[in-house]
Amino acid sequence: MRSVRARQPMNSAAAVSVVLAVLCCGSPPRPSRPANARPAPADTAPHPSVPVYGYRVVRMFPHDREAFTQGFTCANGLFYEGTGLEGRSSIRQVEMETGRVLRSRALASPYFGEGIAVAGNRLVQLTYTSRRGFIYRADTFDSLGSFVYPTEGWGITHDGHRFIMSDGSPTLRFLDVESMAVTDSLQVTDGGHPVVGLNELEYVQGQVFANLWPSFIIARIDPRTGRVMGWIDLRGILPEEELARVDVLNGIAFDAMENRLFVTGKLWPVVFEIELIPRP
Numbered sequence: 517m518r519s520v521r522a523r524q525p526m527n528s529a530a531a532v533s534v535v536l537a538v539l540c541c542g543s544p545p546r547p548s549r550p551a552n553a554r555p556a557p558a559d560t561a562p563h564p565s566v567p568v569y570g571y572r573v574v575r576m577f578p579h580d581r582e583a584f585t586q587g588f589t590c591a592n593g594l595f596y597e598g599t600g601l602e603g604r605s606s607i608r609q610v611e612m613e614t615g616r617v618l619r620s621r622a623l624a625s626p627y628f629g630e631g632i633a634v635a636g637n638r639l640v641q642l643t644y645t646s647r648r649g650f651i652y653r654a655d656t657f658d659s660l661g662s663f664v665y666p667t668e669g670w671g672i673t674h675d676g677h678r679f680i681m682s683d684g685s686p687t688l689r690f691l692d693v694e695s696m697a698v699t700d701s702l703q704v705t706d707g708g709h710p711v712v713g714l715n716e717l718e719y720v721q722g723q724v725f726a727n728l729w730p731s732f733i734i735a736r737i738d739p740r741t742g743r744v745m746g747w748i749d750l751r752g753i754l755p756e757e758e759l760a761r762v763d764v765l766n767g768i769a770f771d772a773m774e775n776r777l778f779v780t781g782k783l784w785p786v787v788f789e790i791e792l793i794p795r796p
């Protein structure tokens with residue numbers, strides 16, 4: 517299954533049309549995908565009763581076009597990024613202003629790197645189908661061990677007390693920060709309907725932001741109830757001419773110190789700092 521995502525980068529234009537259909541019609545055609553591909557959020561019709569946000573680009577930062585971004589976060593004035601694909605997976609410390617990789621550590625095959633989160637001086641990295649995660653010192657990337665979990669690994673974030681992880685289904689799981697054991701789980705719903713495709717995560721001021729694979733849409737989730745409290749629509753953030761060269765939106769980072777929100781994606785040329793604009 518992992519080769520599907522590796523060898524068949526998602527067609528962003530197709531995803532946009534799917535999401536557009538969802539937003540406009542509520543009953544979109546299913547995209548043509550291999551039977552074993554990950555689920556699309558075609559069943560995830562943003563509920564009209566919750567706010568929809570557009571965006572304003574505040575600033576753009578360089579991003580490595582070769583980085584198949586699977587995890588993205590912000591700590592200590594730096595970006596931390598996890599990249600995927602077998603043989604190309606890594607964790608990175610990145611200087612915000614320049615995009616320069618200050619430190620990196622490769623993840624050996626056959627592991628396929630996925631989401632990352634930083635808690636204190638620990639960086640946690642998930643893998644796609646191996647059901648094993650890795651723990652590193654966030655400052656040196658020295659190994660601190662590994663842990664196992666019962667599902668695929670997609671996204672992970674830290675809410676100050678627990679890790680929260682996704683596996684592409686509507687379920688978020690909560691992990692104890694010391695034992696890394698799953699202690700709780702939650703179904704994410706919108707208008708009573710499960711929300712599939714939850715991918716890269718970021719804890720932002722009491723909510724879990726999750727970008728939905730494969731789309732330009734972010735769900736704002738109440739981590740107490742699982743309910744979607746709002747949708748962020750990032751369609752149009754990349755110029756048309758870039759869409760054929762990149763893969764999907766897959767990175768949300770929040771700088772809690774300066775209240776800055778960043779997004780990027782797989783093979784994207786830039787990181788966008790954005791401000792959310794409520795739509796009437």
Ligand SMILES: [Ca+2]
Nearest residue numbers: 588717718768
């Ligand atoms: Ca993140």
